[in-house]
Amino acid sequence: MKRFLFLILAAVFVLSACGGFQIGDSEGSNSSEEDSASGETEGSDAEGSNGETVTLDFWSFWGSEQRRPVIDKIIEDFNNSQDEIEVQHTYVPWGDIWTKNLAAIAAGDPPDVIINDINTVKLRAQEGQMEPITEFVDSDVQNRFYDQMTEATMHEDEMYALPFNTDTQILFYNKDLFEEAGLDPEDPPSTWAEAEEYATQLDVEEGGSYERIGFYPLIGAGSDVWMMNALGENYVSPEGDVKIDTEPVHDTFNWILEQKNKYGENTITSINSQFENAQQDPFMAGNIGMMVQNANYYVQLRDFGQDINFGVAPLPEKEEGNGHTSWGGGFVAEIPKGAKDPEASYKFIEFLTNHDSQLYWAENNFDLVAHEEAGNSAAESDEFSESGREVYSLMVENMDNTLLTPQPLVAPDFASTVNPTFESIISENTTVEAGLEKAQSDLERIVENNR
Numbered sequence: 001m002k003r004f005l006f007l008i009l010a011a012v013f014v015l016s017a018c019g020g021f022q023i024g025d026s027e028g029s030n031s032s033e034e035d036s037a038s039g040e041t042e043g044s045d046a047e048g049s050n051g052e053t054v055t056l057d058f059w060s061f062w063g064s065e066q067r068r069p070v071i072d073k074i075i076e077d078f079n080n081s082q083d084e085i086e087v088q089h090t091y092v093p094w095g096d097i098w099t100k101n102l103a104a105i106a107a108g109d110p111p112d113v114i115i116n117d118i119n120t121v122k123l124r125a126q127e128g129q130m131e132p133i134t135e136f137v138d139s140d141v142q143n144r145f146y147d148q149m150t151e152a153t154m155h156e157d158e159m160y161a162l163p164f165n166t167d168t169q170i171l172f173y174n175k176d177l178f179e180e181a182g183l184d185p186e187d188p189p190s191t192w193a194e195a196e197e198y199a200t201q202l203d204v205e206e207g208g209s210y211e212r213i214g215f216y217p218l219i220g221a222g223s224d225v226w227m228m229n230a231l232g233e234n235y236v237s238p239e240g241d242v243k244i245d246t247e248p249v250h251d252t253f254n255w256i257l258e259q260k261n262k263y264g265e266n267t268i269t270s271i272n273s274q275f276e277n278a279q280q281d282p283f284m285a286g287n288i289g290m291m292v293q294n295a296n297y298y299v300q301l302r303d304f305g306q307d308i309n310f311g312v313a314p315l316p317e318k319e320e321g322n323g324h325t326s327w328g329g330g331f332v333a334e335i336p337k338g339a340k341d342p343e344a345s346y347k348f349i350e351f352l353t354n355h356d357s358q359l360y361w362a363e364n365n366f367d368l369v370a371h372e373e374a375g376n377s378a379a380e381s382d383e384f385s386e387s388g389r390e391v392y393s394l395m396v397e398n399m400d401n402t403l404l405t406p407q408p409l410v411a412p413d414f415a416s417t418v419n420p421t422f423e424s425i426i427s428e429n430t431t432v433e434a435g436l437e438k439a440q441s442d443l444e445r446i447v448e449n450n451r
Helices: 002-017 067-080 096-105 120-128 147-152 175-178 194-201 223-231 247-261 265-274 295-304 342-352 355-365 370-377 386-398 412-428 430-451
Strands: 054-060 086-093 113-117 161-166 167-173 204-205 208-214 289-292 310-313 330-334
Touching: 002 208, 002 412, 054 096, 054 247, 054 310, 054 342, 067 086, 067 295, 086 096, 086 342, 096 113, 113 120, 113 342, 120 147, 120 167, 120 330, 147 161, 147 175, 147 295, 161 342, 167 175, 167 295, 167 386, 175 194, 194 247, 223 247, 247 412, 247 430, 295 310, 295 386, 330 342, 342 430, 370 386, 412 430
Parallel strands: 054 086, 054 113
Antiparallel strands: 113 330, 161 330, 167 289, 167 310, 204 208
16 A cells, blocks of 8 residues: 555656646647558458457547547557557546556556656556566567667566657747847857857846846756756766766856846746746747747747747757757656556557657657657658758757656655755755755665665
């Protein structure tokens, strides 16, 4: 019972964490649709060779008017592609799906396939909440995906899920404001120092207040993204090595606080509050010159900011040669423990993650899909505008810089342990020195207790 309660709490933590550092809604769809996500398929009566059909219950949180038709089309194509398995789609709201999944597993009546968070796969595998799929996966399937996504699905040499989609943080900047400020619109900042320099030229200050700010690191990204950017890795390793009270992290918080004190808390709060309404988006309104954002923020620009002349670039690196490290999350298709026919379930998740299904998803939702070749195909797709292809191409390229952060088994709740301290540093209720020392100590204690 204690273990089950822990898993419920872990699922609640995932709901707050796996959405990443996005502002606004990442949903969107391309206006055109393909006839099939999987090419030509023959119709069938959904009857297997033994006269019986395996019916699979597939749970997802894709219920919006943009995403629901896309996933349902892929399911329809799968059902029409063979006559042994029929998949039925159950929509479960984002706030409920994973806790309901755990409850269903505990009751012995789980779904057959579910979409779940990629950064907590290892935790669910360790706790026996998933069926391993290693016996079904051949090398061609395993090699479909970005390496860091495949690694995130592995636990003790077993594969437990197939990656479905991911994301990455990039820099968006306003080219017209660059020209107005005398900056080259084709030469975005490459380092933190350049970002500061560009921001100063982009700032518009009158009467002691800012009408426009050039750049503030925590608009669109969290302090942990910049910590990883400075370190080139997560601040806690899978083995539990903690790198918080270190020089790169001290530099990160001092840099953030310098920018905060330059603009003032009221200015930053005002800018952030404007993102709550896409129609008042301060980037589209020209109130901020540059910001880091999840790459599929492009969908909002496409739908609401058609007049903005924007560019995209990798995150600025701490200093030249340090690396443009970014962060990503994402989702997997997995088979909950106790599913009635894991082999049939696997056939469906293999179809969900094949090239054609993934390309169809990418073109209609502007998501960065886990299938690397399908992502490359999407980057050249005629379904996107020129600006869409530019953004999608950078998304694909930026995966070389992008870290996933699988929850270490020795510190599954690492973020909730240290985030309050990081927030206290940013609000200047705690000094950088004292705060990072505390966060280091707190996380080391968690690691030691779980070993």
